[in-house]
Amino acid sequence: MAEELTFSALLQDRLAVFGDSGRFVFAGRDRGGGDDTVLDYAALDRKARAVALLLLERRLTGRSVLLSYPGAQDFLPAFIGCLFAGAVAVPTPLPDRSPDSLDRIARIAADAPDLGAVLTDDANAGFFGSWIRDGRLPRGVECLATDTAAESVPPAAELAEVGPDDVALLQYTSGSTSEPKGVRITQANLLHNHRDIVRHTGVGPESTGVGWLPYYHDMGLIGLLLTPFQHGFPCVVLDPMAFLKRPRRWLELITRHRATHTVAPNFGYELCLRRVGERDLDGLDLSSWRVALNGAEFVRAEVVDGFTERFGRVGFAPATFTPCYGMAETTLLVTCASPHREPTVVDADADALERDEFRPAPGSGGARRLVGCGAADSLDVRVVDADSGDPRSDGAVGEIWVRGPSVADGYSGRPSSTAETFHAYTGAGEGPFLRTGDLGFQRGGELFVTGRAKEVVVLNGRNLYPQDLEADVRRVLPDRACGTSAVFGTGPFGDDVVVVQEVRATALGETSLDEASRRIRSALAAAHRLTPARVVLVPFSQVPRTTSGKVRRGAARSLHDSGALSVLHAWSQGTSEPAARAGAVEA
Structure with missing residues (x-):
């Protein structure tokens, strides 16, 4: 059989x-699986084709369709139905x-080109219907409850013909910067990208996935929900809020289902480390x-080490951690x-990194631990000087550029943003690359990966990475x-460093808020020779x-x-007394 040219064709097969x-x-609420769905x-195919028929009857091929559901169970058939109908899933x-x-939903609806419908479940159709009547969604948009759609689609019903260059998905970036x-x-x-993930991770017919990421996040959709289709292996999906409330539930499902593969940001593993x-x-x-x-975010060596040490006692192997790098734009x-293979962790000289170069740390002091994110399988990844586009040598810090078939x-x-971000050329004229x-x-x-260019604080010629400062604060x-924690630069030149730290005051014990602030300042001074302008x-x-x-x-x-x-x-630097907002909420 000829190799598929579209993801829609792969799904149908x-x-x-x-x-x-x-x-x-x-996964349901019963820890024993009694209420799992x-x-x-076969049922997924029937449901997806029923959604596709709804869209085709309304001639929504090529138009944007908003998908908004309580969870992945109703979302997944609707998403595949959009692909089968040639609609652009949002x-x-x-x-x-x-x-x-x-x-956020209103802004996405206004931004999505030629929005034709909102897909949701019957329980939420009334809400979106009221939005349409109130004019909060573009004129002519229809709300469709897909969980009540009839599944008796004629077997010979034709699906839309889609080509490789047709837009399948409008993935809204999470907006961290x-x-x-x-x-x-x-x-x-x-x-x-689906085939790249399959090759990189080595999933096969005997694999089992377990995850909790939301369907509207690129890692949740593409990394969790779509990866199983190549080999048809089972995938267990936990509601994101259930994980956040009780992270051990994820580990319980891995145990019960004998899971082999998971996908999550560093934050998820860190939450397990803190709460289990x-x-x-x-x-x-x-x-x-x-x-x-x-x-999906910066991979921290202390989380890799801490998770491996604690959960190694119940069978987690050091080589299980598989750091990776990616984004919605790819x-x-x-x-x-x-x-x-165990992750590569290097101890980098912090002073050298501030000068945009990697050097092994001479000793235990002044080191910044970095985790390697592997190599590309079929994409061209370059590290270049952001201004000239010239290549940086091995170990020299620069901006990461990418080109290849996965680049969106x-x-x-946004033609100007597209040109600036997706159409970069090296000093030698090679391109286009994604910046x-x-x-x-x-x-x-x-x-x-050392950090995000827009978030680096430049202080007295030194490049300070906020994730490092935040780790030392915590x-x-x-x-x-x-x-x-959030550390950022503000002021006229962006070099007034502000630390905003969430605290639960009742859990500080005998430590006062004033003492907690002093410890934060002392830690930054000792590790980074930095006195922040403000600690909040x-x-x-x-x-x-x-x-x-x-x-x-x-x-x-x-x-x-804005004082919000x-x-x-x-x-604040230069004041002897701490300031507190009147009526501030105690944690």
Whole structure:
């Protein structure tokens, strides 16, 4: 049989081939699995074709369709139905009725080109119907409840003819550094990246996946939900909120289903490390776990080491961790470490990194530990001087550029941003490349990511990476009292360093807020020769994060500069007394 040219064709083939054996398991609340929902490929195919027929009857081929569901169980058939109908799927979270959530959905709906319909379930159709009547969605948009759609689609019903260059998906970036933008991902992009993931991770017919990432996140959609189709292996899906409330549940499902493959950001493994203690290990058996993809944000060596040490006692092998690097603009995956090999961790001289070069640390002091993210399989990855486009030598820090079949078609409705980001050329005229905006270096063929160009704080000629500063801030506070950190530069020249740290004051014990602030300042002075301009302690849930857990430092800066943070305690350089906002909420 000829190799498929579109991801839609691959899905049609795999749903037929693995109709009786392939399945998704959507975990319920019963830890024993009594209320799990099983969706096999045959039923998934019927549901997807029913959605496709709804869209085809309304002539929505080529038009944007918003997908907003309570979870992946109803989303997945609707997404595949969009691909079968040739519609452009636009995954979005279900609004939680908060102003920020409603505003984000409204902005996505306004931005998506030629929006024709909103797909949701029957329970939420009334909400979106009221939005349409109130004019909050573009004129002519129809709301369709797909969970009540009839599944009796004639077997001979024709699906849309789609080509490799047709846009399959509009993936809105999570917006950790800027306004979310819709990335145009084609059928060919999806197909190529899917095959890259399969090759990199070594999944096969005997694999089992378990994950919790939301469907509207690129790693959740492409890394978790779509990866199983190549070989039709089972995939167990946990609701994201269930994981956040009780991270041990993820490990319980890995144990019960003998899972081999997972995918999650560093944040997920860190949350397990913080919330699943020594006394919680009884009953866990992680010996089946073969590949734990760790990406979507900066991979921290202390999380890799700490997770491996703690959960190694219940079968987690050091070679299971598989760091990777990618983004929505490359569909998902760019580079990936070799499975079944322990991650590469290097101790870099911190002073040299501030001068944009890697050198091994001379000793234990002044070292910054970096985790390698492997190499690309079929993409061209370069590290270049951001201004000239000239290549950087091995070990020299520069901007990471990527080109190849996984690189998306650009940003929807943003020609200038598309040209700036997707159409870069090297000093020798090679291109076009995607400018990732990330900084890193290559060493021995492996990519090491050092930070985000827009977030680096330049102070007295030194490049300070916020994730390093944030890690040192968190180390001086008790785990139970310490929430999310955000460090950023502000002021006229961007070199006034501000630390915003979430704290639970009741968990600080005998440590006062003033003492916690002093410890933060002392840690930054000792590790980085840095005195921040301001240290602000705030209650939990004040620091904005993306759906995958990335710190939204730009949004945190805006909240700080506008005075919108609820402040428990604040210290400013040049003042002798701490400041606190009147009526601040105690954590």
